[in-house]
Amino acid sequence: MSADIEKEMWTSKLRKGWQKNLPIEKLLPDTQPAYVASWIYLFGVATLAALGVIVASGLVLSFEGASWYHYSSVGHFVNSMHFWSVQFFFIFMVVHLWGKFWMAAWRGRRLLTWITGALAFVGSIATAFTGYLIQTNFDSQWISYEAKDGFNSVGIGSRFNVTNFGQMILLHVAFLPVIIGVITLIHVLLVRAKGVVPPIDAFNNELGERK
Amino acid sequence: MGIFHHFMNLKAVYIHWGWFQISITNLLVILFMLVLFGLALVLPFPGNKKGKDQK
Amino acid sequence: MSDRRTELESAPWSGRVRRYDLIKEGVAAVVIVAIVVAALSTLFGSPDDKQVTFKQWAVAAPADFYATAVQELAGTSGTAGYGAPYNHASDGVNLGPLYLAKWLGVTHPVDTVNDFVITPLTTVANAAPVADALKQWQGSDAKTQSTWATNYDTALTKANQDASKVSAGNYGPVPALAGGLLTMAQAGSLDGALLSQGNYFQSDNTKQTLFLGDGSYFNDQSTASNLQGSTWGMMNETGRYPGQAWLWLYSFWYQIPPFNNGDNHPFGANADAWIMLIMGALSIGLICMPLIPGVRSLPYKIKIHRLIWKNYYQEENL
Incomplete structure (x- = not known):
């Protein structure tokens, strides 16, 4: 296949981008920078x-x-x-x-890593919440009764009905875990692709800054 | 059912400071997080001898 | 930050490295976490306070149940006057000029008279007085029904929910209907009837939960377990188990003025909506934190990173 045709293909673009940004050596490295030394x-x-x-x-x-x-x-x-x-x-x-x-781990073009991490946090709260709703005990009765007012108050309750056990159990075991799984996967791949953020003062000497 | 199942299902103890209140258990969880964070910062990380580092 | 610094910080690390076995670390983490979690599960188990049933409510607090049934018929219960998404009884909560719930409509229609009382009563064989009362109710027009129910609701409230002390009046079949529902609930057949509404498959507990919440019994149970939202209940769990501590900030707003005062307008009365809005904004703030001036500079000013990288800084004389 000529290089020109290959250039236009989505598949080859994806392969090349992947190989460039996340080669297997980056995905599964056996070393880490020396500063990765803290609990x-x-x-x-x-x-x-x-x-x-x-x-x-x-x-x-x-x-x-x-x-x-x-x-x-x-x-x-x-x-x-x-x-x-x-x-x-x-x-x-x-x-x-x-x-x-x-x-400040978002430094060095790692903003998306932070964003996906924060999204995972917020999404996990939603997922855990639906779990509390499907305990089929007093706690879940009360939580659904109380929480409905919060969601109803801004109209979310019209589509996301916390007192509907069937809807909550399906979201908890299907939709939400998939969302969390995908966000987590992207987050981890970004960490591997970008590498662990270097220390804040790592380049001060190089930049000629006085401490 | 859990060895301390009976104890865990007794009425919870709450700490009140004016308008603020928190159950002992939640307080312990939050303190545990802070302690974990503190320890993670100050405890020496093992296997950090210079000799093992590679260029 | 200078572009040069960003370049350096995003470039592949060219300094010293150390051996690091990610897979071994991951496997060890799973094993250790699983062991710790299994140990805690063995020691403490998990919370499981039994669900409240209508039978339990009707047996333990018959007067409360009876009065609630009357309120459902009279349209004075919390659910009957709720508004969207259950009915058109009120405008519901608003954010200033935004009536979001109302605009999104009645998506889960609940008719407290029929769904909570009449339909469940028709699913069982009733004693003669109740069967007659049902016939009388169903044979009357809405205006008459409403007059009976409102009269009786007012009289019962005046009599402090003591049905034996209600003076005579034009109540139609309402006392018999409420009595029939009480009998049905005490026998344990209301729970299923409320859920199924005459159908076979059903997985939506909305009607049960709303009816349950209209009475005092359910609320009292929650107060006893410290689960009321006005006292940080959102974070709490039944028994001595840890709750959803991660909801501390969400719960916090309900404890402070003006949100802790339901009579305060516009904020207290619409606290649910305002707090949802605040938490939505704060969540976006967390997600976009690296873009917020001031906050994003904190790690440079409060040098906790000197502790995190203390070894490296020492080794490199930084």
């Missing part, structure tokens, strides 16, 4: 790990149904795994967010 760097991967436990326990729950955990002790344990992994997911994500803020 704070573990909170991103810890958040992903918690998400993994959430998805795994959630899958088991989805096979057994929303009421399973009320009467089965195994079900209660799996539900507890889901519950505590969500707590840790948010704990790790918040610490990760604090860490990245104080690193």
Whole structure:
């Protein structure tokens, strides 16, 4: 195929862009810059790990149904795994967010990495919220009763009805996890493509600035 | 059902400061986050000997 | 930031590197998190306060249930006067001139008279007085129905929800209908009837939840569990479990003036909408934080990064 034709193809454009920006060596490197040496760097991967436990326990729950955990002790344990992994997911994500803020990790054309991370945070709150609505217990009754006013007040309730169990369970297990999954994937690929942000003072000498 | 299931389902204890109130458990969660963050900043990271670094 | 600095910070790192096994790190993280989560699950389990049923409500607080049923017939309950998306009874909450809920329309129509009382009553075999009352109700025009229900609702409120102390009046079949619904609820057949509304498949609990919330019983249960929104309930969980601590900021606005005062106009009375707006704006702020002057400079001024990269700065004499 001549180079001209290849140039116009979407497929070859995608392949070349991918190879240029995210070659396998960048996706799965075996070294990191020397400054990647702090416990704070573990909170991103810890958040992903918690998400993994959430998805795994959630899958088991989805096979057994929303009421399973009320009467089965195994079900209660799996539900507890889901519950505590969500707590840790948010704990790790918040610490990760604090860490990245104080690193000003959006420097060096990493704005989109920050944006996808923040979107993942906001989206996770929505996903967790729908989870609380489908516990099929007193808590979910009350949360749906209270939360309806918030969503109704700005018209969201006309399409997103928190008291509709069927809608909430479908969104919680289908739409929202897919959204979170895609945002997380983009976030992680961006981190790999752009590399870990260098220290704020890393280039001061090079730029001839006095400290 | 959880070994401390009974304890966990007792009435929660809340701390009040005027208009502010928070359950002990939520307070612990928030303190835990702050402690994690603090420790992550100050604890030395292992395997950081200069000799292992490569150019 | 200078363009030169951005160039340097975005270029592939050319300085010293260290070995770093991402996959090993990831696997270790999953294993450790899974172990910790399994340990906490074994120790503490998870919250699961039993759902409130109409049977439970009607048995534990029959007078409250009875009065609520009358309010549903008279159109004085919270749901009956809610407005969109359930009915056209009021304009609902507004953001100044923006009546978003009203504009988006009644997408989940709820007719408290029929959906909450009459239709459920028709799904069971009723005792003679109730069956007669149903016949009388269904054979009357809307104006008469409304007069009966309003009369009885007013009289019952005056009698402090004590049906035995209501003085005689023109109430039509309303007392019998409310009594029939109470009997039905106490027998445990209202829960299913409210959900199914005469159908087979049903997965929308809107009608049950709205009816449940119109009474005091459900609200009292929530107060007892510290779940009321006016007292940070949004963050809380039943029992001693951690709640949605990440909702602290959302919950915060409900605690402060003017939002904590429902009588305050325009903000307190429309707190739900204003707080939704504030949180929407703050969420956009978080997402776009690197673009906000001042906030984005904080990491340069408060040098927490000197701690994060202390080893590197030492090694490089920075």
